[in-house]
């Protein structure tokens with residue numbers, strides 16, 4: 001099992017170091033991982049001038065899975081767009097065809113008070129958002145800003161081919177089948193032709209998964225329902241832009257950005273695994289970042305790429321135990337809890353593992 005390790009920028013190296021320790025424990029228990037580290041993002045710009053260097057690209061293609069910290073920092077904001085750290089991330093997703101982004105949004109009972117929503121609305125919350133990641137208005141052409149009738153005109157193209165919708169719909173139905181067999185497809189078909197096609201194709205695919213209950217929701221309503229009654233959902237599937245917005249909204253239901261992992265998969269379950277948060281430059285190098293989202297990303301890697309459900313559950317249970325033992329990093333700490341640092345949180349997880 002070859003894993004490309006991409007620590008990235010800011011808190012990336014600190015949190016990835018803890019996740020690598022988890023892989024080392026599993027290795028000593030008999031699983032075989034080959035880890036190789038490479039540069040992506042701002043650190044790659046500093047070293048090579050390119051946020052996604054050729055060497056990293058080669059490793060990314062060879063590896064079965066990739067573990068990423070986060071990329072970015074304000075010192076790169078003035079660079080041309082193609083030299084910015086975020087371009088490294090967009091390129092790696094596009095080059096590896098990582099079209100299916102899976103974001104579980106799960107609330108640990110110990111952290112119910114971290115949410116801004118009432119406990120009865122969110123307690124026991126466990127939903128999964130699947131966002132299409134390589135199409136839609138983010139990549140559609142034509143795009144640009146041009147002069148028209150003496151004024152500037154900004155334009156982008158929202159576009160999906162049926163093949164793109166088929167493949168993300170299949171992923172969504174397969175994942176829904178492994179959970180509670182409930183899938184909600186989110187679109188804006190009352191106004192957008194692109195969404196009409198999305199809905200038509202999802203309905204076609206549903207014929208192959210008659211055991212999964214399919215529903216549809218307009219994106220504006222979905223945004224509202226996610227805060228009104230989030231537990232009505234199990235699996236949500238949607239396009240790139242709607243998914244970008246809804247998954248951030250949903251992640252905040254849990255109140256703790258440092259707890260949520262994600263996976264971006266291709267059609268053979270090769271995946272890039274990363275926490276949903278950014279590089280948090282404000283706390284980098286201080287040993288206070290929460291490494292749990294990155295550690296939980298390793299659990300997702302074992303589940304989705306390596307098919308080791310047992311090891312995935314083992315990691316997730318270790319995280320649950322650590323929280324039950326009242327250990328907290330600063331971002332999730334409340335009065336009466338034991339505040340510990342990044343490395344000590346790694347120690348605590350390892351001990352339970």
Ligand code: NAD
Nearest residue numbers: 070071072073074258277278279280281282283289290331
């Ligand atoms: P951010 O997620 O980095 O930070 C938002 C807030 O959450 C900050 O206060 C930060 O300290 C806190 N935070 C984030 N992760 C944490 C953790 N693990 N433990 C404790 N606290 C944590 O978002 P931002 O500040 O908007 O962006 C910072 C940089 O990260 C930018 O350059 C941005 O482009 C980049 N970014 C990268 C990714 C990615 O690599 N996938 C995603 C989002 C943002």
